[in-house]
Amino acid sequence: MKxxxxxxxxxxxxxxxxxxxxxxxxxKNGALLAMGDALQSAAGSILDENAKDLETGREQGLSTxxxxxxxxxxxxxxxMADGLRDVATLRDPVGxxxxxxxxxxxxxxxxxxxxxxxxxxxYEARPNVTVDASGLCIKSGNxxxxxxxxxxxxxxTALARVLAGAGSKNGLPENSIQLVExxxxxxxxxxMRMHGLIDVLIPRGGEGLIRTVVENSTVPVxxxxxxxxxxxxxxxxxxxxxxDIIVNAKTQRPGVCNAAETMLVNESIAAGFxxxxxxxxxxxxxxxxxxxxxxxxxxxxxxxxxxxWYTEYLDLVLAVRVVPNVGSAIEHINKYGSGHSExxxxxxxxxxxRFIEEVDSAAVYVxxxxxxxxxxxxxxxxxxxxxxxxxxARGPMSLSELTTTKFVIQGTGQVR
Amino acid sequence: MKxxxxxxxxxxxxxxxxxxxxxxxxxKNGALLAMGDALQSAAGSILDENAKDLETGREQGLSTxxxxxxxxxxxxxxxMADGLRDVATLRDPVGxxxxxxxxxxxxxxxxxxxxxxxxxxxYEARPNVTVDASGLCIKSGNxxxxxxxxxxxxxxTALARVLAGAGSKNGLPENSIQLVExxxxxxxxxxMRMHGLIDVLIPRGGEGLIRTVVENSTVPVxxxxxxxxxxxxxxxxxxxxxxDIIVNAKTQRPGVCNAAETMLVNESIAAGFxxxxxxxxxxxxxxxxxxxxxxxxxxxxxxxxxxxWYTEYLDLVLAVRVVPNVGSAIEHINKYGSGHSExxxxxxxxxxxRFIEEVDSAAVYVxxxxxxxxxxxxxxxxxxxxxxxxxxARGPMSLSELTTTKFVIQGTGQVR
Numbered sequence: 001m002k003x004x005x006x007x008x009x010x011x012x013x014x015x016x017x018x019x020x021x022x023x024x025x026x027x028k029n030g031a032l033l034a035m036g037d038a039l040q041s042a043a044g045s046i047l048d049e050n051a052k053d054l055e056t057g058r059e060q061g062l063s064t065x066x067x068x069x070x071x072x073x074x075x076x077x078x079x080m081a082d083g084l085r086d087v088a089t090l091r092d093p094v095g096x097x098x099x100x101x102x103x104x105x106x107x108x109x110x111x112x113x114x115x116x117x118x119x120x121x122x123y124e125a126r127p128n129v130t131v132d133a134s135g136l137c138i139k140s141g142n143x144x145x146x147x148x149x150x151x152x153x154x155x156x157t158a159l160a161r162v163l164a165g166a167g168s169k170n171g172l173p174e175n176s177i178q179l180v181e182x183x184x185x186x187x188x189x190x191x192m193r194m195h196g197l198i199d200v201l202i203p204r205g206g207e208g209l210i211r212t213v214v215e216n217s218t219v220p221v222x223x224x225x226x227x228x229x230x231x232x233x234x235x236x237x238x239x240x241x242x243x244d245i246i247v248n249a250k251t252q253r254p255g256v257c258n259a260a261e262t263m264l265v266n267e268s269i270a271a272g273f274x275x276x277x278x279x280x281x282x283x284x285x286x287x288x289x290x291x292x293x294x295x296x297x298x299x300x301x302x303x304x305x306x307x308x309w310y311t312e313y314l315d316l317v318l319a320v321r322v323v324p325n326v327g328s329a330i331e332h333i334n335k336y337g338s339g340h341s342e343x344x345x346x347x348x349x350x351x352x353x354r355f356i357e358e359v360d361s362a363a364v365y366v367x368x369x370x371x372x373x374x375x376x377x378x379x380x381x382x383x384x385x386x387x388x389x390x391x392x393a394r395g396p397m398s399l400s401e402l403t404t405t406k407f408v409i410q411g412t413g414q415v416r
Numbered sequence: 417m418k419x420x421x422x423x424x425x426x427x428x429x430x431x432x433x434x435x436x437x438x439x440x441x442x443x444k445n446g447a448l449l450a451m452g453d454a455l456q457s458a459a460g461s462i463l464d465e466n467a468k469d470l471e472t473g474r475e476q477g478l479s480t481x482x483x484x485x486x487x488x489x490x491x492x493x494x495x496m497a498d499g500l501r502d503v504a505t506l507r508d509p510v511g512x513x514x515x516x517x518x519x520x521x522x523x524x525x526x527x528x529x530x531x532x533x534x535x536x537x538x539y540e541a542r543p544n545v546t547v548d549a550s551g552l553c554i555k556s557g558n559x560x561x562x563x564x565x566x567x568x569x570x571x572x573t574a575l576a577r578v579l580a581g582a583g584s585k586n587g588l589p590e591n592s593i594q595l596v597e598x599x600x601x602x603x604x605x606x607x608m609r610m611h612g613l614i615d616v617l618i619p620r621g622g623e624g625l626i627r628t629v630v631e632n633s634t635v636p637v638x639x640x641x642x643x644x645x646x647x648x649x650x651x652x653x654x655x656x657x658x659x660d661i662i663v664n665a666k667t668q669r670p671g672v673c674n675a676a677e678t679m680l681v682n683e684s685i686a687a688g689f690x691x692x693x694x695x696x697x698x699x700x701x702x703x704x705x706x707x708x709x710x711x712x713x714x715x716x717x718x719x720x721x722x723x724x725w726y727t728e729y730l731d732l733v734l735a736v737r738v739v740p741n742v743g744s745a746i747e748h749i750n751k752y753g754s755g756h757s758e759x760x761x762x763x764x765x766x767x768x769x770r771f772i773e774e775v776d777s778a779a780v781y782v783x784x785x786x787x788x789x790x791x792x793x794x795x796x797x798x799x800x801x802x803x804x805x806x807x808x809a810r811g812p813m814s815l816s817e818l819t820t821t822k823f824v825i826q827g828t829g830q831v832r
Contacts (some may be wrong), residue, residue, distance in 0.1 A: 220637070360437075368825055368826075379525075
């Protein structure tokens with residue numbers, strides 16, 4: 001990319017953001033519906049472009065998992081289009097009065113929700129992010145700058161062209177949706193240094209990508225996604241419930257961030273519980289990495305090293321540790337966890353309260369699977385990602401999290 | 417500072433944060449009151465240490481303004497102590513249930529306010545920040561790591577020792593309040609790279625400091641303070657009200673971030689309004705930097721350059737520009753402003769609405785002085801700073817802005 005080109009793109013996005021910030025909800029919704037229809041109409045050419053990416057991916061020997069994330073189909077295009085239609089039905093967060101009061105001197109203060117401005121999304125292979133992120137940014141009144149990976153460049157270019165075209169034909173300001181066509185590292189770094197032009201950067205992808213963005217960005221970042229999630233099985237747990245929850249949290253979809261990675265088991269029930277859990281997990285193809293006590297009880301468990309406690313396997317592997325009490329479970333979680341989602345299985349009231357209060361994570365569960373940490377499951381509508389940082393947003397992020405607030409102060413000539 | 421020392425300090429802060437996060441409100445309040453009393457009892461030795469800083473400052477030829485910020489007195493110590501007592505009276509933000517709902521599957525979801533964890537404050541000369549920031553961090557359940565400037569090292573060390581001592585004698589975990597005694601640049605940079613150990617960094621000081629923190633920090637930053645504030649005088653304005661507001665916003669305390677720096681005047685009233693405003697401003701010692709039209713009307717106005725529109729004078733200097741309409745005023749503000757506080761003086765309803773909606777700043781006023789942008793004035797209690805960024809907090813920040821939220825999900829065995 002030539003020097004200054006990215007800056008020009010960002011300036012165009014800023015200009016679009018001004019118009020977007022005051023756009024009526026019905027115009028935004030109309031554009032979202034049109035974008036959905038346009039995607040379906042253009043499915044053929046989108047799949048042609050996707051085929052090019054898939055071919056390059058095969059030549060480059062991408063893993064099956066990556067190829068699966070990259071692949072589009074008629075059905076996936078329909079699902080993306082439906083996603084845009086769903087976003088159109090969600091409540092517009094812009095204009096919500098978050099708070100308001102009158103001062104003794106008569107000044108009226110309102111705290112009102114407004115768009116962030118320009119949102120940058122840096123993401124890996126999945127082309128559906130191009131569509132999902134665009135829909136949420138537009139609905140929340142923001143311009144979006146998309147920077148996908150080289151693996152998906154043909155798919156992303158086709159998708160962004162369709163979305164931007166349908167959007168600007170249906171009331172969105174020009175340049176509301178822009179894809180950065182250069183996928184080299186320098187361009188990504190330039191994007192990360194655009195403090196003042198881009199209001200927030202949201203990286204979506206693996207730990208390496210997120211780390212690079214955090215290390216290099218002067219633009220405020222929302223970290224998403226890394227989930228080293230834990231299930232602690234208390235000695236007061238309902239054993240069947242604990243087995244059902246660990247099997248669900250580990251195996252229902254092992255490749256996602258809210259899947260469980262480590263199980264902690266109270267020592268006084270380990271001998272009874274672990275064989276029962278192992279029977280159910282084994283049937284689903286799970287392998288275990290256990291501490292010494294676990295390996296005494298489950299001969300097939302491999303040795304868990306210190307490294308395992310930190311690991312997000314995203315696979316049918318579960319680390320298991322036997323702990324003396326809820327306090328040591330909490331300590332383990334706060335030390336090794338990534339602050340995503342953790343659950344206690346217990347029938348003891350005070351231990352449930354202690355776990356809730358002392359575990360320092362975005363989502364803390366009592367007697368439920370960690371797999372519910374998701375904007376859709378939480379009933380928040382679509383989701384732009386799951387924040388594992390504490391600033392601005394924590395946990396599943398939807399439309400409100402793509403806004404900021406503004407103080408509006410109305411007076412009659414007040415001075416200090 | 418030796419390698420690893422700062423990391424140890426941060427780890428001690430993290431340990432303290434665990435205890436602080438679940439501390440009862442009455443314990444925190446008791447500690448705050450004790451810290452206030454301890455400050456007053458130790459006033460003599462605090463002033464002795466402050467005298468050393470003042471002497472070094474004189475030797476180094478610090479400006480009068482800096483020396484004034486640095487200087488403590490019996491009265492200032494009392495004010496700081498009273499500040500702590502005021503914070504004790506504020507409502508504890510921790511535990512507030514921000515939102516809550518039940519899912520169709522019976523899961524109960526609560527979004528609960530919890531402390532951020534460890535807050536780092538990097539600040540310039542003012543020793544009162546040591547006290548104010550400590551009080552707000554403790555009340556909101558956070559451990560604080562203070563890094564002041566070398567100019568105030570003796571004062572800050574004395575203040576932090578008194579606060580930490582009184583705090584830990586009155587129920588706060590050890591190391592809840594820590595001052596980084598090394599004031600070299602390397603230590604500051606090390607602090608900025610403590611992603612995962614420090615949860616947020618708040619720089620308080622001039623533009624240079626804030627820029628350095630934004631450029632170098634991997635820890636999430638809340639930008640504060642730079643205020644290039646505008647007053648737009650519409651042709652429908654009540655002239656006397658406009659004069660009163662511009663005089664107040666420019667001169668009541670010119671060295672602060674919510675003081676006005678540029679006045680924009682509608683061209684159709686410029687000939688009548690500018691001489692009236694100038695008469696009042698001149699009396700207060702203000703000098704003007706004007707565009708061509710302003711200089712035609714006010715011979716004493718100096719020439720305003722492009723640079724002037726960007727400048728936060730923090731002094732009795734006002735830039736003045738004549739503009740054709742409210743749209744061009746908004747354009748000027750969004751181009752040159754710092755997103756802090758802007759006001760329109762008008763009697764026209766639709767222009768007031770347009771100004772409110774289109775100006776992209778933390779605080780937007782109709783018919784009032786920008787000087788009200790302040791946590792105390794807004795009735796939020798004490799203030800840790802004024803955020804000029806959009807992420808997490810925007811405008812005056814008080815206790816709530818020093819917290820994050822956690823999702824608590826209670827179930828009866830739900831799985832996906």
